[in-house]
Amino acid sequence: MKWALSELNKFRGSQVDFLETIDLSASLKKREPSIIDISPIKVNGFLEVDEIGYYAHMTIETILTVPSSRSLEPVELPLNLLIDEEYMTPKQYDALKDVSDDEKSLIIILEKDLIDLTEAIEDFILLNLPLQVLTEEEKQSTELPKGDFWQVVSEDDIKVEQETEAASTIDPRLAKLSDFFKEDE
Template sequence: MVDVALGLQEEVTSMKWSLQELEKYRESPLKLQETLDLTAVLKARDHTISDVSPVKVQGLITLDQALIIAHLDVQVTLTLPSTRSLVPVALPLAFSVDEIYTRQLTDLDEHTTAETVIYLEQDVLDLDQVLTDNILLQIPSKILTPAEAANEQEMPHGNDWQVISEADYQAQQAAKANQVDPRFAKLKGLLKSDDDQN
């Protein structure tokens, strides 16, 4: 909900509509500009998330025959631990969600080849669930602090162990491949002397 006169945007608790409610938007699309609090839901689904900013959603929901088409632009900042040092990292996410929903499984042939059509089991379109799923899918497997990403920070290490970058590991493996084992170096010398004698 938007208060245009004051320029304030209040936080919405839910983005759910019955299909009957959506019918009034058959002629013109439902325009969305909402701010949601999905903190509890996201933290419950991913325990590594320590904080979630309000989720800003802009988009359209249009009805086309038996189809409900949603286009959403989403912005949120998650606080997650660094995958290297476990230091909290603010991870801003901005992405789009384009999905098609239906309550009827007939006459979908034209859409099933190019796009996935999601069947609604109930007569409710729940965008909270859609947003939660898509936010969790956007979390990368590697999260680093700015210093870690710039390689300015020393890698974690301890007695007889250290974390090394993938590039350092590959360089070590290449050096090992070129290095000859001293035990076999003596054998190589024996083979040369045998060839010289023959």
């Protein structure tokens, strides 16, 4: 998934379509050790070439195997990602006018005369790893794991416990004030 700029410039004013299957499992496992396995990645997209720069649009599909957040059991996660990247040479970037700094920050400046889309694919996969991964059984179960002297509790349970605790306890220094507004009987 690498193209030399001299090769791409032959397609100026048009686009280069591609449909490939690539294997990035070794490099992804090296960058993120929690990845157990990743199937070959199907990449479908195009590179548009014009005077301004190089625009890449692609969709990727793969199945990622990562450990469950609770039990560390392997879980297969299908990933379908849409990737849009804009590349420019330093000369093209310096020639930009009427472009805001926010838009400029999204542009990737090429350090070599080469566009390598595998780097973008790897980055997008790693950025889209979910924080919480559960097996089907864990998703269906309402019971959270617990042991002899510990248990996992949800944030909702903690909030309810804190609210009931706050409502039932009165600060001893302010206990006499609770009688202040009582009507005389």
